[in-house]
Amino acid sequence: MSGARTSEGQGLLLAFASAAAFGTNIVSAQIAGAAGLGGPLLVFYRVLIMLVLVGAAALLARASLSLLRGQRLPVLRFGIATALVGTAYLSSVSFVPVSVAAVIFYTYPVLIVLLEPLLTRAPFRADRLVVAIVAFIGIALVVGPDLHGLDPRGLALAGLASLAAAAQFFAAASCASIATMPKLFWSHVVILPVTLLILALTGGFLPPQAFLLAPIALAVTYGGYLVGFVLQILALARIAPGPAGLAYCAEPIIAVAIAAVVLGERLGSLQYAGGALVIAALVTNVILEQSRRRPVPA
Template structure:
């Protein structure tokens, strides 16, 4: 398997989605320990900047963005910032479960927009895989739709749209060194994280992280490695292929929450998880068939 092959890109995407699934559970553990979400976001962004700035200095890697990708990098950074800002803000108006279902509509957004953005042919098989995954996510999350505030709905859907934009931008930003991408994305995200912390009155000193050290380490570590894997994956596979793979994230979260937080998975959620897995396997098989070389016949 070539290091830059689509198959390796799918593996990186699976690893990233799995780590993100763990990340949100341990963010809950950290919150229960007294560490707020904005505090975790701010310090993990600062960690990313320090980490990749150090990597660039030690390994003498350039932080220069390829000239033709500077606009794309700006879009990638801004969309990454809006993903967190919109998603976190949405739960102030609607239940978390409803926000999660709306947010994980982003693979559908990616597929529907791909003919315009990437020129991808919208096949019935691809559409079927996306809606199978979306149905599975709805069953896994199990939302209780009650009184819904339009502001929360708009913010959650905005987060989904920002995520789709992030995937498309990352898939087009392939010439810039990975270290430079990681550094500049988080440099753009930092002001948004600080503003969110200031707006919620949760700009605190780093000592607050000691209230739940294990939860903080797991959620920050899951994000750092997961985001790195995401950027690597999107440099090797299409946004459409990656978007479907990331449907595994809420399934991992549901399973991990039963182990770590003692929550229970019912038969409907188990069925949803199976549907998501079936969609991902089908997508991988479709990707392999598209990537297979055509053998000429005599």
């Protein structure tokens, strides 16, 4: 039991670290976008870079990238869900403001908590649902959605991204026993055709020389994604979808804080209040998870 508790604790820490990396990635991607490097282009190259790096690492370590017959379908589901998250979320901001898309997207931790008893053996936990709702309210206050000019297509795509994110967490949990490198490699093999299709439809392809338009922002963007995704894989192999999903509520808070420091964006009182709510929810989540892992006295 102590080994399981240690693994779950490590999973929660890895999830927070992953959320921090993804939060950094959001701000740098915004800077790269302002330099003329569109979202679809960034997604395409980050998938390509991940495939090259994982392939090279496997070659140097002489590690196998093969999957057993029973492992292929779980990895395929994980890859499809991951592709849908990026595709739908990226597409939604073409029709609605980013803030609206973000608020809809971050309903996924609530969805995970509601679906976990149906899709896994975990019991329903009302306290976890309350924490998820409080965190969502905090995120809504921090992001401050602009409710003008809402397009149903954007709302639907953001909702699809939220559903896909929830599916991604459950799919990752089903892949927990699969080695990290094959899981990373083949999930991105699945993601690559989707990114190519988006790039073809948007017509925004640029050669690698375009990286010189914003080299530092791109380095942070790709570094944040690579580190965040690897840590996410490691976290979801150690912790259940419910507590993991709640840990990722830290991502938009970190992104807003970095934007305030790097981009000079001013925060209002509601944003500070929302940030405090999210932090309170995250601390409560950690306390609740630790209390559940505590052995019952004989």
